[in-house]
Amino acid sequence: MFSEQIILHSDLNNFYASVECLKNPDLRDKFVAVCGSQEDRRGIVLAKNQRAKMMGVKTGEPIWQAKQKCPDLITVPPNFDEYIKYGRIVREIYYRYTDLVEPFGMDECWLDVTGSTGLFGDGSQIAHKIKEHVKRETGLTVSVGVSFSKIFAKLGSDIKKPDAVTCIAKDSFKELVWPLPASNLMGVGSATAARLKKYNIKTIGDLANTDPKNLKVWFGINGVTLWRCANGFDNSGVAPFGYKSPIKSIGHGTTCVKDLVNADEVWKVILELTQDISRRLRENKLLAGGVCIAVKDNTFHYKEYQHKIDVPTHSTMEIAKEAFGLFQKSYRWKNCVRAVTVRTINLVSENMPHQISMLSDETKREKIEKLETAMEEIRERFGKKAITYACLLEDLKMSKAKDEEIIIPRAM
Ligand SMILES: [Mg+2]
Structure with a gap:
């Protein structure tokens, strides 16, 4: 029997900063940024909490710039051991629902729950359960995207956050996904987005409706892959338990x-x-x-x-x-x-x-x-x-x- 896959993408919100606020409750109602160095000359923002985010503080910007936007910003050094520990605890929760869990960085995972619906309900119900479990057991929040492809599940987890579930269904994805900027699609970096704009491709819908032959000429095989993703044709699977992604550098x-x-x-x-x-x-x-x-x-x-x-x-x-x-x-x-x-x-x-x-x-x-x-x-x-x-x-x-x-x- 043919059935489409049900993929979740779960993303821990403001991960580093959230862990710091968990460990030090005094920080909770303050403006917090985890920074690479406490020295303004060298430091950049690695992560910020929701409050600092509201003030416009951005990941990757220098501390001095962040402090211009948010003078009360408290900077704390990173504790990668703690983040790894919490990342592991959260993944243990995911494994209760499926053994197909593919980590992406420290704070994101794809989950293939196609085979789990008989036990735990449909994709959206599983997403809500996971979100509540993570919150109750760790104090951290996640945003979860639910969809029929990895790319759209990832896109979904970005649409509403923190602490939210977004479903992108096969019969209605065009209304939700196609108006979004092409750069929201995984695989479209700023350089690709700028080049796409030259061909007047601004949204994911524009990309989906461009002739893939042209995309191949302009971007090589990657152009065709992006076209497939924009149309929801991406059917790559979630890597099984224990899979280690090859290190490139x-x-x-x-x-x-x-x-x-x-x-x-x-x-x-x-x-x-x-x-x-x-x-x-x-x-x-x-x-x-x-x-x-x-x-x-x-x-x-x-x-x-x-x-x-x-x-x-x-x-x-x-x-x-x-x-x-x-x-x-x-x-x-x-x-x-x-x-x-x-x-x-x-x-x-x-x-x-x-x-x-x-x-x-x-x-x-x-x-x-x-x-x-x-x-x-x-x-x-x-x-x-x-x-x-x-x-x-x-x-x-x-x-x-x-x-x-x-x-x-x-x-x-
Ligand atoms: Mg995250």
């Missing part, structure tokens, strides 16, 4: 406390950042097949460079050297450097067979590997400061505060 960046004035200073920062990247590559049993660096100078000009690494590696020294070589080759010293990000890309599994380079010295590589593995073990047992490279002992112009070591999880 691992990176780490910092805004320095003082500008970096020469290549030597940049090298040290790159090496320091790469130590963390190397650790995370090892944890995930991955090797980097490429490296990408992003450099912001003190006039806020931002540039990204990337290149391939011939022999995939997780070695700190090898990746740092590749990143620094790339920096030396690409960066024109007109201004001092304010911020550096190193990102490893083209990741491959450690277990995947890969070619050994004829040019590299394998014995030397093995030695470095042993040394780094030993260093990593020491750092793991005794802390990051227990052992490091001698050149990193001087002032790196990097913040020592713990809340600077922020790795914003993907897809948020």
Whole structure:
């Protein structure tokens, strides 16, 4: 028997800020923003509570700007361990209704409840039950979208929030969805939205009613995918329990406390950042097949460079050297450097067979590997400061505060 799938997308509202307000009730009736740093020069808003949102505070904006809009704004540092804990508790609630739960970032999940309706009621009833359970058991609120496709379920969870359920049904989705701006559709970023506008495609309906042949010419295969999504033809499934989405890149960046004035200073920062990247590559049993660096100078000009690494590696020294070589080759010293990000890309599994380079010295590589593995073990047992490279002992112009070591999880 053919039956359409029933998908829920559940999104925790103002997640980080809500957790902070749960832990510290004094914050509840205040204007609160979780920020990457408490220092106005470096800090950006990672999340805000409903009250701060009403004052126009936006995620991603600098603290000083947020405080102009909302002078009484209280900024608090993030506690990612807490967010991970709460995210897990909420997912446990979802699992009571289905084992098809696919997380998207820390605060969002898709749930396929097609097979659960006999036990728990229709999609809308399940959504309401979940919403009430989450509120009662954790104190957090969610907004839930209910629909026949993942894309529309996600769209639904954005339509009404916080603490709300929105259903987008197959026989009436056009009235609800098509008047919305194309940028509301998942997959349409600001660059795509701007290009769509050039072809006079402003709404999701405009997109749905454009000839997919034209979209293919303008946007390649992605254009056709967007057209399918806008028409409700997207029938991708919710990944089952335990599925791990493949990691596309691992990176780490910092805004320095003082500008970096020469290549030597940049090298040290790159090496320091790469130590963390190397650790995370090892944890995930991955090797980097490429490296990408992003450099912001003190006039806020931002540039990204990337290149391939011939022999995939997780070695700190090898990746740092590749990143620094790339920096030396690409960066024109007109201004001092304010911020550096190193990102490893083209990741491959450690277990995947890969070619050994004829040019590299394998014995030397093995030695470095042993040394780094030993260093990593020491750092793991005794802390990051227990052992490091001698050149990193001087002032790196990097913040020592713990809340600077922020790795914003993907897809948020
Ligand atoms: Mg959210």
